[in-house]
Amino acid sequence: MTVTPATHSADILIVDDMPDNIRFLSSLLIEQGYRVRKAINGKMALTAIQTIQPDLILLDINLPDMNGYEVCESLKQDEQTQSIPIIFLSALNEALDKVKAFQVGGVDYITKPFQLEEILVRVKHHLTLKMLQNQLQHQNQELQTTLGELRKTQAQLLQKQKMLSLGQLASGMAHEINNSVGFISSNLNPAKQYVQDLLSLIELYQQEYPHPSDTIQAFMEEINLDFLEEDVNQLIGSMQTGTERIQAVILALRIFSRLNESEIKSVDIHEGIKSVLVLLQSRLYPENKPPIRVVETYNELPSITCYASQINQVIFNLLNNAIDAIEAARDRLQAASETPTIWITTTWENPDLVTIKIQDNGIGIPETMQPRLFDPFFTTKAVGKGTGLSLLTSYQIIVEKHQGQLICVSAPNQGAEFKIEIPLKLTTT
Numbered sequence: 001m002t003v004t005p006a007t008h009s010a011d012i013l014i015v016d017d018m019p020d021n022i023r024f025l026s027s028l029l030i031e032q033g034y035r036v037r038k039a040i041n042g043k044m045a046l047t048a049i050q051t052i053q054p055d056l057i058l059l060d061i062n063l064p065d066m067n068g069y070e071v072c073e074s075l076k077q078d079e080q081t082q083s084i085p086i087i088f089l090s091a092l093n094e095a096l097d098k099v100k101a102f103q104v105g106g107v108d109y110i111t112k113p114f115q116l117e118e119i120l121v122r123v124k125h126h127l128t129l130k131m132l133q134n135q136l137q138h139q140n141q142e143l144q145t146t147l148g149e150l151r152k153t154q155a156q157l158l159q160k161q162k163m164l165s166l167g168q169l170a171s172g173m174a175h176e177i178n179n180s181v182g183f184i185s186s187n188l189n190p191a192k193q194y195v196q197d198l199l200s201l202i203e204l205y206q207q208e209y210p211h212p213s214d215t216i217q218a219f220m221e222e223i224n225l226d227f228l229e230e231d232v233n234q235l236i237g238s239m240q241t242g243t244e245r246i247q248a249v250i251l252a253l254r255i256f257s258r259l260n261e262s263e264i265k266s267v268d269i270h271e272g273i274k275s276v277l278v279l280l281q282s283r284l285y286p287e288n289k290p291p292i293r294v295v296e297t298y299n300e301l302p303s304i305t306c307y308a309s310q311i312n313q314v315i316f317n318l319l320n321n322a323i324d325a326i327e328a329a330r331d332r333l334q335a336a337s338e339t340p341t342i343w344i345t346t347t348w349e350n351p352d353l354v355t356i357k358i359q360d361n362g363i364g365i366p367e368t369m370q371p372r373l374f375d376p377f378f379t380t381k382a383v384g385k386g387t388g389l390s391l392l393t394s395y396q397i398i399v400e401k402h403q404g405q406l407i408c409v410s411a412p413n414q415g416a417e418f419k420i421e422i423p424l425k426l427t428t429t
């Protein structure tokens, strides 16, 4: 791409208190096609610049009210005018402090008596520079915007991919485990019955033949028959509890991923929350650490029409963050003998929407960090621990997909509260 900035129609301001100089310069510049404005003192110059910004300023050093350096300094302090190139003018008999001219922000200087060619070359050169600079800045801005969009898209793609593979994995696993657990669980009852029958048979033998042979007697002692009878029932009982627990997790996984229900449907929010809590059991009851208390306050809610699996995803993300925040605050909580707690509260006060609040007494979020929470890749967690995408995704699901609200209230060391508002009925466009 070749760049040929249109410098010829540029707007130039001449600031000089000598009418002869102004006349000479302006006719010279007008002849070249420039638009020219004039000012005879510093104040006038500043006013003229505020009204319409020139593309370049020719600024005399000796002015009646303030000197050229002061005018220049004041322009450089203002964000609006700081990038206008300023060329200083000075008569030979005046003392031009060249270093100072550059220090206060001038780009060049021209000494009188003026040389036609020199003036034109310098003016043109600085106008070209300025325009190239403007173009660069503009392109830079465009690049920044594109970069921002790219990062957002990348974040969305990553999260989508993560969710998709997680969902597939979850449903695949749920299916496989469910089948296998099915065998175990359906065989447990008959197995229990068989064992019971065998034990009864032994008992019957004992009654009918109270004096068994020495070999039988020895074997009974070896296997500790009394203990075995007692223990085998407990054993089978805990196998049953185990399989029931696995089945509950699978059910939760299914509700959670709701893979075959990716469309909009009417759901019970509380059912979703409970399924998420089941999935988080191991994080809520960690080994070697006090468990995290979950205080659930559920008010009566109507069923809501939404993308159920996505709402579950948001609750999962927020609860995961709450647990992370509590883990990071363990020492403080212990020192203050506070119980690590997550409060989940649902309400239906406004007829058109339901509210879910998830609050924790973890590390909290400093106010300065709050505006960045929903930025893609914003994370305070160690590398490999957090991707910084969950809140962004949650925001997109609640605000963009469901026309709801996701608001964060927090202060450091006071925990955080995230409030979700979801309209009862999703209006699709």
Ligand SMILES: Nc1ncnc2c1ncn2[C@@H]1O[C@H](COP(=O)(O)OP(=O)(O)OP(=O)(O)O)[C@@H](O)[C@H]1O
Binding pocket: 317, 321, 322, 324, 325, 360, 362, 363, 364, 365, 373, 378, 379, 380, 381, 385, 386, 387, 388, 389, 390, 391, 392, 415, 416, 417
């Ligand atoms: N309940 C909370 N308490 C304190 N800080 C929080 C809480 N929730 C979120 N944050 C802050 O917001 C940041 C972004 O959260 P987000 O869930 O988007 O990403 P992450 O948890 O770091 O990583 P991941 O994408 O894996 O969840 C977190 O790193 C954390 O600093």
Ligand SMILES: [Mg+2]
Binding pocket: 317, 320, 321, 386, 390, 391
């Ligand atoms: Mg997170």
